[in-house]
Amino acid sequence: MKYRAMIDSVGHYVPKKIVNNFDLEKKTDTNDEWIKTRTGMFERHYVDDTEAASDLAFKATENAIYSSNTTTKQDIDMIIVATVTSDHPFPATACILQKRLGLKDIPAFDICAGCSGFIYALDIAKQYIENGIAKTILVVGVEILSQLINWADRGTNILFGDGAGAAIITRTPSNCISHIIDSKITADGTDWELLLQVAGGSRIPASPDSIRKNAHTIYMEGNKIFKLAVRAMSGVTAEVLKRNNVSTKDIDWVVPHQANLRIIESVAEKLNIPMSRMIVTIDKFANTSSASVPITISVALKQNMIKRGDMVVLTAFGAGLTFGTVLLRY
Ligand code: ACO
Numbered sequence: 126m127k128y129r130a131m132i133d134s135v136g137h138y139v140p141k142k143i144v145n146n147f148d149l150e151k152k153t154d155t156n157d158e159w160i161k162t163r164t165g166m167f168e169r170h171y172v173d174d175t176e177a178a179s180d181l182a183f184k185a186t187e188n189a190i191y192s193s194n195t196t197t198k199q200d201i202d203m204i205i206v207a208t209v210t211s212d213h214p215f216p217a218t219a220c221i222l223q224k225r226l227g228l229k230d231i232p233a234f235d236i237c238a239g240c241s242g243f244i245y246a247l248d249i250a251k252q253y254i255e256n257g258i259a260k261t262i263l264v265v266g267v268e269i270l271s272q273l274i275n276w277a278d279r280g281t282n283i284l285f286g287d288g289a290g291a292a293i294i295t296r297t298p299s300n301c302i303s304h305i306i307d308s309k310i311t312a313d314g315t316d317w318e319l320l321l322q323v324a325g326g327s328r329i330p331a332s333p334d335s336i337r338k339n340a341h342t343i344y345m346e347g348n349k350i351f352k353l354a355v356r357a358m359s360g361v362t363a364e365v366l367k368r369n370n371v372s373t374k375d376i377d378w379v380v381p382h383q384a385n386l387r388i389i390e391s392v393a394e395k396l397n398i399p400m401s402r403m404i405v406t407i408d409k410f411a412n413t414s415s416a417s418v419p420i421t422i423s424v425a426l427k428q429n430m431i432k433r434g435d436m437v438v439l440t441a442f443g444a445g446l447t448f449g450t451v452l453l454r455y
Contacts, residue, residue, distance in 0.1 A: 130254035136188025137423035139170040165386025169286030169411035181289035204233040207242025207415040239443025242415030266415035275342035286411035290419020310449035357448040359395035382441035
């Protein structure tokens, strides 16, 4: 390893429209009590007709750059966007964002790893910084899941929200304690059919029939995913801590993917970490997939929870099924 990588700054953006559990009661056969007790969710943000992923990504990026003391837009030498809800099936939303930022002649690409997308993108950014090829990488998690909701399925239609989180990853100056210590990304495709958007790809292209069958919306077997999510996030986090000789007592904060409060509680219990150190934003944003971890970091920074030098774990699980953990000193 030639250099170390660190998170220089983080910003987020969520669309203006707020939809709470009582609003959902009017749209589907559900109630506030069920949603709160089964998921921990209360509000989520939805885009209006004018907003796409790159619009949210651009605003989150502006906020991340504004929060940095050192980085300017022109310093960015790579853009990685994690999303399953890109502006268009192709090109990459990262290239649309690149144009919006007025940046040329740098690599820009998307990562499709479901809710683990930000962790995957951060792991990739870390490698490029450590080997000296890049110095300042923009990593964005952005999702517009409100447009993929199956309103006929109350098991999934209450779960998702829209938003974007952006992080600037830089080469750590030699006198700075902040750095990404270790990361592991992995996947197990065995159960990919438990969570997917069925139509719109090359297997089942868009057709009147696919639209009639609601096949462009999210399909998820929530019960099975729940158990796999707990096992995967606690397992990969324990592995990363162990190989770095870090005890759970040394961890100041865990930023888990915000899919369900009960999943977060189970992960905390398995890792023997008190809930007071698990950062939770699910009540405000619901599940924003690849945006959930960076949004939660950004909120925690604004609330002065995470501070420079804190030992932080980021962990996520999502479609694929993918999962991963990043261990860092903020
Ligand atoms: N409102 C009221 N009742 C409901 C609702 C609702 N919105 N949804 C389901 N129910 C009912 C069911 O019909 C069922 O009733 P029954 O017992 O009479 O049959 C009962 O509630 C229990 O249903 P379950 O599906 O067993 O509920 P569960 O406790 O498992 O919660 C949930 C469902 C919230 C989806 C949970 O399984 C979960 O969070 N799963 C994991 C989600 C996740 O981690 N996804 C991965 C990331 S997402 C991504 O990658 C895009």
